[in-house]
Every structure is written in structure tokens, then in C-alpha cells.
Amino acid sequence: MTYKFKARLSSEWLLEKPTGEILALGEVLRLLAAIDAVGHIAGACKACGLSYRHAWGILRNAEQEFGAELLETRRRQGTRLTLFGQRLLWANRRVDARLMPTLESMASELEEELGRLYPESQPHLRLHASHGFAVEGLMRLANGMHMSPLELRYRTAIEALASLDRRECDLAGFQLPVGDFELPILQRYSQWLDPSRHCLIHLAVRNTGLFVQPDNPKRIRGVADLLNPEVRFVNRQIGSSTRYLVGLMLARLGIESSQIQGYDSSEFTHMAIAAHIASGMADAGIGVETAAWRCGLAFIPLVKERYFFAVHRDSLGTPAMERLLSLMCGLQYQNYVAELVGYDATLMGQVQTLEEALGESWQALKKPATSGL
Template identity: 80%
Template sequence: MTYKFKARLSSEWVLEKPSGTVLPLSEVLRVLAAVDATGNISGASRACGMSYRHAWGLLRHAEKEFEMALIETSRRQGTKLTNFGQHLIWANRRLDARLMPTLESMASELQEELERLYPESQPRLRLHASHGFAVEGLMQLANGMDMSPLELRYRTAIEALASLDRGECDLAGFQVPVGEFELPILKRYGEWLDPTRHRLINLAVRNTGMFVKRDNPKHITSVADLVNQDVRFVNRQIGSSTRFLVGLMLEQLNIDTSRVQGFDTSEFTHMAIAAHIASGMADVGIGVETAAWRCGLAFIPLAKERYFLAVHRDNLDTPHMRRLLDLMNGVEYQGYVSQLVGYDATLMGRVETLEEAFGPDFARALRAGR
């Protein structure tokens, strides 16, 4: 007998009154998001699979508890969220984006532990990678098909490569910007990349840039604008490659990071950065274009990044790795990544040596990094 379930963890927040009474908010937040998307309660109730009366009752009860209006209705504009209602759903989106990597990693650990209890459980490929939408899709497809399961741990690129070097994972995800910042990034990775032992699997090329509100009220056009007094920045976490890239760009302009308001404010995913800005907590952040598009933000391109999965050369021909490569080269996954805004899947699945990927300057960068 093999396992026939998948472990999942999810976040949910509640309101607890002084009396100890608890008000769950999951359904309320789901209806609010649906009202925001459809523009009326009828459409929202259908989208949520509940009756109009139930949806209306949820919102009215929540308004009573909050002592604030959540929606407002007019004949011309239909139903829309109040400012308070908008802030509620963006707070929830920010929470989900912030916790998602942790919850997915913990669920993967739980799944692995439970599977070991079954005598016919399969060995798993272990993927450590920085957060990205292509990685999310790969995880979903791999674990939804008849192939060996894929275990995911979200790590910074440095942490992932160090895990591969120690034999703690089978694949390590990392990104490298195209152009002038490629060599400095490679020097940073050099300690853990060995041309004789490692090979690289191309995943995708993605657009990285600045997120701002759709109307760009602070008139932000470049990294130089991060020092403007009225601009609030939100950064990626310490150790992330995106944060390191921002530092390189500021250094090129002779701008000390202490001059950037919010440089030490950090989020762990691209979606968390986007939600942070969409909810009005910051004016600008940096991440991949997909997140900006999903949150209705404007996107200012800064760099193209190549995303790779590093693997030990001797593991490329194992049955599990071959099945993963077949998945990556298949129509379904290629189509999934191709529809991600700002992603290019042209080279997906191609296996290269480090020299083939980075050219003759790689060896020099590697020596300088060690």
C-alpha cells in the first residue's frame, strides 16, 4: 500500500473578542475578494459557491463586529469595497504571500515523514530553491503526476547551493542577472559551484524590476529615485540574491543603502513585495514582473535573470531526474511557464556545463569568489 494523500498547511486569521468569542475571517475575506473582482454581491456569492443571503449576512455581521463599513453600493458603480475593506483583503494577501514559503516547506517535510511510514513509499527528489513562480508550477505538476514526488524547501540561492554542496538536496535553484551584474553575482556563488561536479538545468529567463502603484504617484523611474525623501522602499530578506542585486545597483550609483528609506524592511517572496506596495505600506519594491501584474501594479524593468537548477553531474541519469527533465520538457509545463507574465521558457530543460552557461569569464569569476 502506498500513500494516497497530500499534506497541506494553510494560514487563517481570526478576531478574538475580550469575552473569548472568536470570529473566523476566512469566509468574509473570500467574499470581499470576490466582491472586489465581480463588482456586486450576486456575482461574489456565485464565485464563492454560497447563497446571496449567506454572503450578505457574512458581510453585515463582520461590519457589526468591526464597527466599520466593508462595502458600499451605488446604482452607477455597483458594489465596491470601502477603504477599510480593501485594506483587509490586502492584509490577508500579504499574510498569505509572507507565510506561503514556510507553510509549503513544512507541508513538504510532513509529507515526507508520513510517506516513510508506508513500506512502498518512493524516494523523493529534494529541491532547495529561492522563491519563483516557475518553481511553484514545477512543484505542483510534479506532485500531481504519476512520478516520484518532489520535496521543496524554499531557501535563498546561497543556502540552496550550500545544501547541494553538502549533499542535503538533489537540485538547487538560483538566478543570475544578464549583463553587467552577472560576474559579481557569480563571484558570490563561486564557493559552491564546481565546474567538474555540477551541471545546470535551464528553467526560465524572467524580468526583474521595480513595482509601483499603477499611476506611479511618486514618479519613480529608476533605482536612483529610491533616495527621494518621500519614497518608501520594501526590500527582500537578508541573504537573498535580489537584495544583493539592489545593493550592486546602488553601489554603481555611489548611493549608500542608509539613504534608502525602508532598505531594512524586508519580505520573503515576490508576491509579498507586491502586496506590501498594493496595500499602501510602501511605494516601491523589486521583484519579478508576474507578481506586479497579479497585484495590478506598474512594472519598471531593471534586468533579465536566468534561473537555473544546479545538479550533481552523476545524478543526471538517475530515473527520478530523467522523469523530472521529461516533465520540464513536456507541453504542459512549458505551456504553464510561457503564460507567466515576464517569463521566457525558450531554453527550459536544456542541460549545460557552467562554462557553456556563463562563458570563458566564468572560471575567472569562480577563482575570484573563492
């Protein structure tokens, strides 16, 4: 079925003045983002659908309220944001990046509740996964087509796999780094993966690495440089696979996490990490290359990660799963993921057994320990 309603939730800044008057920043921030993108006010007005006079009125009023200039206009060089304007814009981007997974998940829950009100409601697929650009695109494409909706809950990999084991979801997203760190991370997941009950759908391979400022003023080259007391690090949330991967990398170098400034900080998405750094609040963080590129940051590759959906074998023949696999193998979604910076969609949509997908790592994991006697 197609829902009669599409649920969407969004965030907006509201500032309360000492008088109790409310200052809404929605139009101001949209204008600043457009000016930052096109480099002049006329183009920003067109992008925002505002008259030149009205746009200037919004900006001047905001400058008066903040007591700070938002724009710098130079002859023959267009218009750019002041440092204050840049910080304001990046603060908003951080808020959006941090809240987006929660709002999308809540919207999906609300849409599910609305769907249950209709007698013709049909079964739909439940996806639990950590936030990622390929997952985000799949959600938007699937729910924009005439197919059963894809209900999304953003979860860590372990939470998602545990939900799949309890049959609380139909697809559980998780990522594995290629190389030395694959086996220890697979060990974390193994208790919820059963080759007799589960198989894997290959989503994509993505580049994961360090985000740093474009000119890399702290001269960061790798994880060891996080020891520099002048380097401020921003981490992913407790329980996330990325945070666990960082811990493994530090342990291999003999570095205690307590030695890293900002290790106990946390953000919930790759974009939130990137926005945190781009706004000047940190010097380095770890995430996928797409987020670094979108925020204009430099990227230092560390590992490649394979992203899978774990599914129950008996769900593969269902109409809803077949429609999803058809969508994943379709040209529209394949092109979308192929255009994500740092993503490889070569194997997308392939269904594999655990043994086929995980190969030697799975065999090593299941191999009985030999006695030293």
C-alpha cells in the same frame, strides 16, 4: 509511488474580542476577494458557493463587528470595496504571501515523513530554491502526477547551493542577472559550483524590476529615485540574491543603503513585496514582473535574470531526474511558464555544463589574476 495523503497547510485570521469570543474572518475575506474580482455580490456568491442572503449576513455582521462599512454599492455601477475593505483584503494577501513559502515547505516535510511510513516508499528528488512562480508551478505539477514526489525547501540561493555541495538536496535553484551584475553575483556562488561535479538545468529567463503604484504618484523611474525621502522602499530578506542585487545597484550609483527609507525592511517572496506595496504600506520594491501584474502594480524593468537548477552530474541518469526533465520539457509545464507574465521558457529543460551556461562570466571568474609587475 503516490502518497496516500497530500499534506496541505493554510493560514486563517481569527480575531479575539474583549469578551473572549472568536471572530473567524475566513468567509468574510473570501467574499471580499470575490467581490473585488467580479464587481458584484451576486457573482461573488456564486464563486463562493453561498446564498445571497447568507453572504449579506456574513458581510453585515463583519461591518457591525468592525464598526466600518466594507462595501460601496452604486446604481448601475456594481459593488466595490470601501477603503477599509480594500485594506483588510490586502492585509490578508500580505499574510498569505509571507507565510506561503514556510507553510509549503513544512507541508513538504510532513509529506516526506508520511511517505517514510510506507514500505513501498521510493526515492524522491529534493529541491532547495528561493520562491519563484516557475518553481511553484513545477512543484504543483510534479506532485500532482504519478511520479516520485518533489520535496521542496525554500532557501536562498547560497543556502541551496551549499546544501547541494553537502548532498543534502538534489537540485539547487539560483538566479543570475544578465549583464553588468552577473559576474559579482556569480562570485558569491562560485565556491559551491564545481564543473567536474555539477552541471546546470536551465529553467527560465524572467524580468526583474521595480514595483510601484499603478499611477506612480512618486514618479519613480529607477533605483536612484529611492533616495527621495518621501519614497518608502520594501526590501527582500537578508541573504537573498535580490537584496544583494539591490545593494550592487546602489553601490554603482554611489548611494548608501542607509539613505533609503525602508532598506532594512524585509519580505520573503515576490508576492509579499507586491502585496506590501498594493496595500499602501510602501511605494516601491523589487521583484519579478509576474507579481506586479498579479497585484495590479506598475512595473519598471531593471534586469533580466536567468534561473538555473544546479545538479550533480551523477544524478542526471537516475529515473527520478529523468522523469523531472521529461516533465520540464513537456508541453503542459512549458505552456504554464510561457503564460507567466515576464517569463521566457525558450531554453527550459536544457542541461548544460557550467562553461556552456555561464560562458564568459565563468571564464572571467576562473581566469588567474595577472601580476602588474
